[in-house]
Amino acid sequence: MKHVNAVIVGAGAGGGIVAKELAEAGFSVVVLERGRWLTAYDCRKDDLRNQRTTVLGNGTGPDDERHPRVVVELDGRERIVRPSEPGYNNNAACVGGGTLTYGAMAWRFMERDFRMRSSYGCPEGSTLEDWPVSYQDLEPYYEKAEYELGVSGDVTPDPFHAPRRKPLPMPPLSPTREHEILKPAAERLGWHPFDIPMLRNSVPYGGRPACMRCRWCVGFVCEVNAKNGTQNTVLPRALATGHCELRTECVAKEILVDARGRATGVAYFDARDRLQTQTADLVVVSCAAIESARLLLNSKSRLFPNGIGNRYDWVGRNLQGHSYCGAVGLFEQVTYDDVGPGASIAICDFNHGNPGLRGGAMLANEFIRLPYQFLGRMPPEVPRWGKAHKDFVRQFYRRSIMVQGPVQEMPVFDARVELDPKVKDYWGIPVARLSGRKHPHTLEICRFIAERAEAWLKQAGAIRTWKRIPGPGLSGGQHQAGTCRMGNDPKSSVVDRYCRVHEMENVYVVDGSVHVTNGGFNPVLTIMALAYWASEHLVREWRGRRGRG
């Protein structure tokens, strides 16, 4: 197989951008993606089989048959979990990764999100730390992501947003009924509501049309291509250069390392399960926090017996997602207008500066709940079955609003990804084994944020409200992060500030794995900004050094 300059494992938020940046700079690139290139026609508005609701399987992979994981419960029990089951902490396995089906909120982190330890001090039992990069470092790359992929919204009414040079490239979508109910209520509370920035076209942009406002948004592939992921923006541009080849249904086995400790390429199983080797000058790992850690840990060699980047046992540590919490309110009036995507209005009044708490969360109204999803949003006193259950659904399906937010978690060293010593996947590769729990302070923040959500709904006229607070178990899922921490000290981190693995000259991790902390926001725009930041460095470092390819 022809040698290339770069092999990228994973065609999601991070890998897609690196592919485009390197290919446009003239590098020869191969992208290995374990999933397929799915379109709206492979995932047709199926409310029981999509990225979010998986009772009949994962809509965008991975399949249940070949990709098990092991989960260690809080009581120490171990169980083998299939990808569509709770606890697996799935993201997706397809071209575009999570960006194919996400809700597409496009948040920039705030300045303090990069300085959590120096802002608040580290609580006992946490590995809370500052990032080795600042918001100012990343600002131009946030902007680049917003403009190259396309973001709509309006953050100007939000006094808390970090300084930015340019406005968002597209205006917000018109407000929904929920938006119109919640906005004056927030203002009466003295808060600062605004239109959520979203990687979604509100007007034609990038050669693709505007959102048609359907209710099958989060969890689904956009039928009209108005949702901007890497699969319909940067990846096509990477392929158009003629320097980039995307190989789908290719499962990476390990990163290969020579006797001098340099990576030589990636061993992988192709779509017909044949073991292949792709040699390259440099290797970029972009498989999301759980699978990226697994790939590094599986890359054992004489020089790196514990896996790549793992000399000091930091690979797989600090697994975090977001502790989603909030409240649901029932209303006398009809709140449902069937205008997608649903999520529309947010506040950032409680991301920072909450008394006695380290950080907080953005709060926003939730995406449209499809009828089956609504059953998971019912108050505890309603019976689980029978006429009373049906009466409740009938009465309140169109009269409820849910407000929630992603609480920034206190990283925990023992919340982690390891290799399971026994269980292997279909190809014989040791699988990820997940264990750990949330830090107690994270749950304190959740209680505070849920109260704010409840207060908002009450102010909006809700006749009954109840809070939703997560349990103490591990979180990861779509927002998984933290397992290959970025830092200046090789003894307490995995990659440097440009996403290069400390002890390796030519291995980079570019995805949420490198996040030191995960912000009180959906993390994707930060993953994208980091991918542009790391790519610029990669091009600068490697332009003169790369081999023939």
Added chain:
Amino acid sequence: MSKNAHPRRRFLRAASGAALAPLAGCGGRSGPWRFFTAEEAEAVIALCEQIIPADEDPGATEAGVIHYIDRHLTGHFRRWQPVYRRGLAELDRLCRQQHGERFARLPFARQTAVLEGLTGEGKEFFNLVVEHAMQGFYGDPRHGGNRDAVSWRMLGVPLVPVRGRQHYDLTGSGGGA
């Protein structure tokens, strides 16, 4: 909206029921079901009707929830086959012991009382049926339940549009619905 306002829909429903008849005896099956025996099916229909009873809107029976469960027990739910087989047998055994008759034959109110009194494994099995029944009633009709989208009609949710992307107006802004 009265159900009688849709004679065509009722006709289609009857026709789709009739279409099942020739399948009986095919492929080694003794009835219209992929997994259930005739007696098991009666019990599942009764269970689901308890979970989502008919009132001014259709319940689980009319929504064909059993078709959802039966179909997926030979597909994605395959691993729950033994749970259903054992759970249904246990439920009938319990009913015969306490009331001298299998579950499906008990009056509605007595069925409710039996279900409310379940404990341990029996309750776990019932919880699984509740989960599946809700999926079959509120989920997409393509999966075998929610016949004629009865639950979506009940909630006033517009049905999935059957249209290709060429039918959308993609020239304007995303302002309107």
